[in-house]
Amino acid sequence: MNLPKIKAKQWAYVGGIALLAGAWAIPVGPKTPPESVTMPPAAGKQVVEAPSTAPEPSREAIRKHIVVAGDTLIDIAQHYGIDIETLMAANPGVSELIHPGDELVILPRKGVIYQVDTGDTLWDIAHAYGVQVETIKAANDKNSDDVAVGEKLFIPGARWARANTAVARxxxxxxxxxxxxxxxxxxxxxxxxLHAGIDIANDIGTYVMAARAGRVIWAGWRGGYGYTVMIDHGGGYVSLYGHLSDYFVERGQYVRAGQRIASMGNTGNSTGPHLHFEVQKDGQPVDPMGLLP
Ligand SMILES: [Zn+2]
Incomplete structure (x- = not known):
């Protein structure tokens, strides 16, 4: 049976992803036996149908290196053609002291791995590392702009020095x-x-967007606030959107910054169409004007 050439490429591509997915789960340490770094093409059933215009694989598979006696981090980095920052960023549990049998994750090229935190958006992450959103999506084979808390993203070209500070700060x-x-x-x-927020007046039905990415913790009637949405952004920050005429999210849903969540209204104790926008930090209301651009 003859497979078209493009199909074979896609198989190898999916194989690379499978290996990548496995690599995250492997703890750095001597417990697991060495495994082959090459993967056979994925079985036919695992191949995701892709249009023939699908982009070429954007990276090679992430590999593993089993430390042997005499290895140093600098030797290993040089061997794989990456720098030591990239090597250490990919192996956060590893210090200068490595031991024979340790397994190191070897990224295919310079970059860092970033684990998505609560409230992060792809834009935040891209901005923090000074790379394009499209670059991150391509490097991680993502079709969507959504990221999930805990998801690990390879940030090509990013430097380790920025890895731990940039996004959080x-x-x-x-x-x-x-x-x-x-x-x-x-x-x-x-x-x-105390008027614990700011009122922004406009017509009923004016779009109301999430002021920051996060998880919806309230969507419904809330006493004097009328129809209300509340979003937990992590880091102690919660935003509240009151007097809505309608809302389009439900509790537990993850939203992106700028995502339309509701329509402006005049529900609850309200004297005219407006959005009551409130931000709480650790349960205390803060002036949103100090947080807005
Ligand atoms: Zn108000």
Missing amino acids: SSVSRFIWPTRGEISSPFGWRWGR
Whole structure:
């Protein structure tokens, strides 16, 4: 039976992904026996049907190196043509001391592995590492912009030095405006009580977007707030969107920053169409103006 050439390429491609997926699960250490670094083509059933215009595989498979006596990290990095930062970034449990039998993950090229944290978006990650979203998607064979908490992404070209700081440190600046309109009431004391958010007035039905990526923890009626959505962004941050006329998310759902979640309304204790936008940090309301660009 004759397979067209493109088909054979796709098989090898899927084989590489399978090996990659396996590599994440392998702890660095001497416990597991050495395995072959090559994988046979995946069985026919595992081949995902792809259009003939599917891009070429964007990388080679991630490999493993079993440390032998006398190996040093620098030797290993040089052997595989990567730098030592890349080698160490891929093996966070490994210090300068390596032992015969240790298994090291060898990335196919310079870069780091980033584990997606709560609230991260692909844009945040790309921005933090100074690489294009499309570059990350291609390197990880992703078709979608969605990322899942805990997902490990290979960031080609990124340097280890930035790996641990870049994304986490940029979290505060990650809020975006949740809607368009006029600020009709600021954060602060009004009529003897704290107005715990800002009011943004516009027409009923104006789009309301998630101000930052996160997980929906409330979607429904909430007393004086009327129809309300609340999103947990991690790091102690929760945002609240009140007086909505309608909402399009449900509790537990993960949303991206800028994703439309609701429509502006006039429900609950509201004197006119507006969005009440509130941000809490560790349970305390903070002025959203200090977080918005
Ligand atoms: Zn308000």
